[in-house]
Amino acid sequence: MQRTLLNSEQLKSSIAEIHESHTKLEQELRTQAWDNREIDKRMNSLKPDLMQQRKIRDQYLVWLTQKGAQQKKIMEWLGIKHETEDQYALLEDEYDFPTMRNEPGVWARSTARRLRKC
Numbered sequence: 001m002q003r004t005l006l007n008s009e010q011l012k013s014s015i016a017e018i019h020e021s022h023t024k025l026e027q028e029l030r031t032q033a034w035d036n037r038e039i040d041k042r043m044n045s046l047k048p049d050l051m052q053q054r055k056i057r058d059q060y061l062v063w064l065t066q067k068g069a070q071q072k073k074i075m076e077w078l079g080i081k082h083e084t085e086d087q088y089a090l091l092e093d094e095y096d097f098p099t100m101r102n103e104p105g106v107w108a109r110s111t112a113r114r115l116r117k118c
Contacts, residue, residue, distance in 0.1 A: 064074055075081075 061074060065071075
């Protein structure tokens with residue numbers, strides 16, 4: 001009989017610990033959910049500013065590219081070491097297109113002939 005009472009007390013104690021642990025975990029979960037909501041609110045409040053900054057950055061990148069800056073040099077100025085770091089890169093080639101357009105040897109072909117289809 002004593003053994004049964006002892007086991008019963010141990011079970012009651014274990015159940016109490018489980019309920020206490022459950023309550024504590026629920027409270028921690030609520031706190032963590034609240035923290036996550038606050039972080040989400042903060043991130044969402046920063047999103048318009050981030051979009052505006054990205055737009056301004058892209059405008060400068062377009063301007064630099066139009067002025068003849070090479071993509072490698074732009075990436076160096078931005079501190080990007082690998083091409084995969086900037087997923088919004090404008091160009092990924094090594095050619096300086098604005099200066100190539102001005103060289104007639106690149107685009108002017110006196111020997112080129114057009115074929116007519118009949």
